[in-house]
């Protein structure tokens with residue numbers, strides 16, 4: 201079970217200690233294995249969410265929080281005027297972290313791991329001997345076996361308290377992950393995203409599907425050019441060249457970004473003749489056309505204020521024929537078919 205986003209939020213006190221402000225971890229349950237991969241905090245002045253680039257930085261902030269409150273101005277190139285980095289919604293799981301957790305001692309790492317049944321998170325420490333400590337007794341034992349570590353790893357520097365998960369957000373995003381897991385292969389057929397600069401016509405790779413979907417959404421009104429990417433200009437060599445070593449498909453512009461909690465999948469048919477577009481809905485079911493979206497909204501009216509049929513587009517990318525006919529997958533498929541035909545005719 202993977203957790204993608206961690207946020208600390210600075211709002212009303214929640215823990216029994218009245219002076220203490222709430223710290224929140226937001227986690228997104230994603231398909232890739234791992235733990236928490238994004239950390240964030242809210243500004244104590246404007247209350248906007250700010251992502252914290254590294255776990256280490258997050259741990260430093262948490263260590264002295266809330267004695268040392270956090271403000272946008274503490275983040276590089278940021279101020280309260282800037283739009284929020286990230287927003288609360290149930291496509292991510294949120295958990296409330298505890299303040300004042302000492303930074304993990306040197307040569308150890310503190311891990312927070314969600315249980316498979318999503319009921320609870322557990323805190324562990326990876327110790328210098330590569331063993332994993334699950335509680336203070338494990339640390340005690342380690343220090344007895346390795347007395348030379350005692351000065352740098354005092355028992356008081358370990359804290360096994362765990363964040364409180366926000367049930368609502370976990371169950372929503374979990375449903376979505378569980379459904380995804382059940383379906384097995386649910387990734388789409390796209391191995392790489394690229395966009396063409398409208399000025400120099402060079403192809404630039406787009407690192408993530410999310411980024412690609414953002415570019416595509418307003419592509420007609422906001423054509424893309426190299427300078428939109430940091431550290432890139434039209435002078436730089438193309439990231440990839442068009443050739444028939446890959447199958448190329450040309451996507452349609454201005455497809456709305458999939459609503460939160462849904463995923464848009466584009467899947468190539470086995471015979472490489474055509475692609476099909478699906479959306480995976482928050483309940484894990486696939487929809488193939490607007491009529492099915494309508495049906496979903498009728499059956500699940502709680503989503504009506506979150507998205508409408510207009511947010512879905514079932515258009516499919518256009519396959520560049522010449523890149524398919526040169527492609528080995530197609531060739532081997534064709535060869536297999538030919539083998540079968542040969543085998544059949546030999547049998548006859």
Ligand SMILES: [Zn+2]
Pocket residue numbers: 243244245246247248271272273279280281
């Ligand atoms: Zn602020």
Ligand SMILES: [Zn+2]
Pocket residue numbers: 397398399400401402425426427433434435
């Ligand atoms: Zn360019």
